[in-house]
Amino acid sequence: MRSLIDILELSVEELDGLMNTADDIMANPAKYSDVCRGKKLATLFFEPSTRTRLSFEAAMYELGGNVLGFSEAASSSASKGESVADTAKVVSCYADIIAMRHPKEGAPYVASINASVPVINAGDGGHNHPTQTLADLETIRHELGRLTDMTVGFCGDLKFGRTVHSLIAALSRYTGIKFVLISPVELRLPDYVRRDILVTNRVPYKETTDLEAVLPELDVLYMTRIQKERFFNEEEYLRLKDSYILTADKMKLAKEKMAVLHPLPRVNEISVAVDKDPRAAYFRQVLYAKYMRMALIMKLLDIAVEIDAKEEA
Amino acid sequence: MKIDSIKDGIVLDHITAGRGMRIYQLLHLEELDCPVAILKNVPSKKMGKKDIIKISDADLHLDFAVIGYVDPEITVNVIREGTCVEKKHVELPEELENVIRCKNPRCITTTEQELPHIFRLADRHDGIYRCIYCDTKASRQL
Numbered sequence: 001m002r003s004l005i006d007i008l009e010l011s012v013e014e015l016d017g018l019m020n021t022a023d024d025i026m027a028n029p030a031k032y033s034d035v036c037r038g039k040k041l042a043t044l045f046f047e048p049s050t051r052t053r054l055s056f057e058a059a060m061y062e063l064g065g066n067v068l069g070f071s072e073a074a075s076s077s078a079s080k081g082e083s084v085a086d087t088a089k090v091v092s093c094y095a096d097i098i099a100m101r102h103p104k105e106g107a108p109y110v111a112s113i114n115a116s117v118p119v120i121n122a123g124d125g126g127h128n129h130p131t132q133t134l135a136d137l138e139t140i141r142h143e144l145g146r147l148t149d150m151t152v153g154f155c156g157d158l159k160f161g162r163t164v165h166s167l168i169a170a171l172s173r174y175t176g177i178k179f180v181l182i183s184p185v186e187l188r189l190p191d192y193v194r195r196d197i198l199v200t201n202r203v204p205y206k207e208t209t210d211l212e213a214v215l216p217e218l219d220v221l222y223m224t225r226i227q228k229e230r231f232f233n234e235e236e237y238l239r240l241k242d243s244y245i246l247t248a249d250k251m252k253l254a255k256e257k258m259a260v261l262h263p264l265p266r267v268n269e270i271s272v273a274v275d276k277d278p279r280a281a282y283f284r285q286v287l288y289a290k291y292m293r294m295a296l297i298m299k300l301l302d303i304a305v306e307i308d309a310k311e312e313a
Numbered sequence: 314m315k316i317d318s319i320k321d322g323i324v325l326d327h328i329t330a331g332r333g334m335r336i337y338q339l340l341h342l343e344e345l346d347c348p349v350a351i352l353k354n355v356p357s358k359k360m361g362k363k364d365i366i367k368i369s370d371a372d373l374h375l376d377f378a379v380i381g382y383v384d385p386e387i388t389v390n391v392i393r394e395g396t397c398v399e400k401k402h403v404e405l406p407e408e409l410e411n412v413i414r415c416k417n418p419r420c421i422t423t424t425e426q427e428l429p430h431i432f433r434l435a436d437r438h439d440g441i442y443r444c445i446y447c448d449t450k451a452s453r454q455l
Contacts, residue, residue, distance in 0.1 A: 083425050106421040106446025110428065125419045127447055192450065 002300055003112035003119040007130040007166050012173050014299075019138050021295035022288065024307040029062065032294065035303050036065030042095035043069035044087065044111075045122070046078060046102040051264065052122050052131075055286070056099045059293035068095065088115040097301055100124075118300035126162050132263055133166040134296060135289030140220055142288060143259035143281050149176035151217050155244050156182075156224035156269060158189040163263045164224060165193050172201045179205040180214045184243045186236070187226070211244050215253040221246070223262045223269050223282075241267070248273040261285055321371035322347070324390040324397075325380070326363070330354055332384050333364030339379045339412065345370060360386075378406035382413075382442075407434050409442060417449040 004010070010018070025032050041060040045053050048071060057067045070076045077087060084102070088111035091098055098115060100108045101122040108121035108128075123129040141147050152171060154164050158181055168189075171177050179198065181189050188207065198205050208214055215221070223246055231237040246260065251274055262270060262282040274280050298305070328336060333351045342349050347370040357363040371393070380387055381403035391399040409432045415422045422428050422444070432442035432451055442451045 083427070084421065085425075085428075102421075103419070104421040104424055105417065105419045105448075106444070109446055110421055110425070124421075125447075127419075 001116070001118055003108075003115075003121075004130050004296065004300065005109045005112055005119070005121045006128050007133040007170050010130075015134070015137060015170070018134060018292060018295045018299060019141055020307055021298065021305075022138055022291035023142075024305075025291050025294050028308060032063055032298075032305060034064040035298060035305060036060060036063035036301065039063075039065040039096045039301060040094065041065060041067050041069075041297065042091045042098045043067060043071070043122075044076070044091060044098060044100045044102075045069065045071045046073040046076065046100070046104075046107070048072050049101050049123060051286070052101060053099075055290050056120075056122060056131075056293055059290050059297060062290070063294055063297060065096075065297075069099075084110045085114040087111070088119065092116040097297060120296065120300065123162075126160055128166060129162055130166065131289065131293055131296065132163045133170050134292040135285055136163065136167045136222070136261060136263070137170060138288040138292050139261055139281055139285040140259060142284070144219060144257065147171070147174045150219035151178045151180060152220040152222065153180040153182055153211075153214060153218040154189075154222045154224070155211055155246075157187045157226045158183040158224070159187040160227055161224045161263075164189070164222065165197075167222065168193060169197050172197050172203045177203060179203060180218060181205060181207045182209070182211050182214060182244065183207075184209060184240055186240060187243075211246075212250060212253060215250060216255065218254065218258055221254070221258060221260050223260060223266070225262075225265065225267050225269055245269055245271060246274055247271045248277065251277055251279065254279065318395065319348075319367050319369045319392055320395050322367065322369040322392050323373055323375065324368075324392060325366040326388045326390055327357070327360060327386050328364035328366065329384050329386060330360070330362045330364055333366055336364075336366060336380065336383055336387075339383060340375060342366070342368065345373075347373075377401070377403050378409060379412055381406045382409055405434055405437055405440060408432070413442065413451045415444040415447065415449055415451075417444065417447050420444060420447040420449060422446060 043053050043056050060067050084107045092115045097118045099120045099122045100111050102124050105125040105127035108124050112119040121128050158164050226241045228237050258279050259281045260279055333353055350367040352365040354362045355365055385405050387403055389401040390397045410429050414430045422430055431445045435441045435443040
């Protein structure tokens with residue numbers, strides 16, 4: 001029985017396997033429409049996250065399974081003081097797999113060591129959100145046809161953005177990757193990420209505050225929202241929130257094949273006019289996320305389906 | 314100043330000067346009934362000065378993980394019948410349970426009081442431990 005708490009628990013081979021499964025689901029959805037019949041996914045969301053919850057639920061329904069759960073702590077036994085460990089033990093009696101979102105960092109890990117069914121971390125505070133990283137990797141692979149030999153720019157809040165840290169860690173295991181880190185000085189990538197991931201793995205990177213200057217170099221631009229909830233100080237948030245706005249004009253500077261990703265929700269960091277640009281991949285990213293969650297649920301439930309051989313182009 | 318040699322027990326030698334009391338507290342030596350001596354700032358050829366703790370209890374079991382974490386230079390001498398029968402050199406333990414507390418206000422340990430605070434060694438060279446729940450770093454500074 002296996003859980004997924006941190007993206008680095010999956011080897012590169014396992015990531016490739018999940019992406020191959022997701023591709024096959026996209027190509028042949030009918031083949032997968034019944035593979036989870038009789039199985040139940042419990043979505044335990046101790047803080048609201050409509051998008052992630054709906055994605056997990058849609059994923060399970062499309063596999064022919066069922067879903068139960070709650071979408072905020074107030075409607076769970078946590079409001080009565082039940083521990084995460086006890087909740088995990090109880091829900092293990094009802095469901096075959098658990099997806100947990102919790103505001104406290106490490107809560108899904110506590111659930112995984114107490115549950116008797118697999119636990120998927122659906123986001124724990126500012127810590128990990130591995131299924132977002134699965135979606136990001138699949139999006140890049142689909143849009144560019146590869147996960148190697150490219151320059152990936154991250155723009156916005158690189159300090160608090162957990163999706164940025166996880167994707168940097170995951171991509172650092174592929175060859176020929178260069179990173180360009182674009183942020184205000186106050187929201188630079190934390191030292192420990194720089195040292196533990198980039199320096200340790202000898203991944204080339206550069207830091208800048210100027211998006212337009214580096215835009216022509218990028219194969220991927222990962223935009224992020226400046227998250228109000230990560231600031232203790234409203235003034236600081238207001239000062240930094242409009243630091244970077246990607247517009248249709250700026251997109252003229254970028255490569256023809258660049259992919260723009262965003263973990264969503266966006267506020268104003270990508271102008272709506274960019275949505276029509278074929279390089280805007282962020283809504284397709286939502287779709288890829290669902291297929292990757294389907295592939296992950298199958299993997300953790302040990303459901304194997306033979307993947308159709310791809311036809312040679 | 315003269316402190317008698319012990320006949321049966323444990324001598325913690327080569328404690329970095331000033332850390333003796335911290336070791337005493339972490340090992341909960343105040344709970345023992347047997348004679349315990351803490352020697353501070355003892356002249357040492359190797360260290361200039363050092364602390365020493367002598368515990369006169371033949372059946373004592375110490376938490377070597379704690380000792381290794383607080384001061385990996387410590388030597389543990391096991392004394393039987395007045396003779397040192399074993400010298401142990403401690404090292405940084407792979408895991409620490411309820412020795413350090415996670416300081417991350419967003420860590421699950423802040424709300425679930427009964428969870429043990431567990432840290433694992435992430436970097437032996439720099440002595441860096443990380444919380445197993447939230448990955449928050451705790452350096453070995455005491």
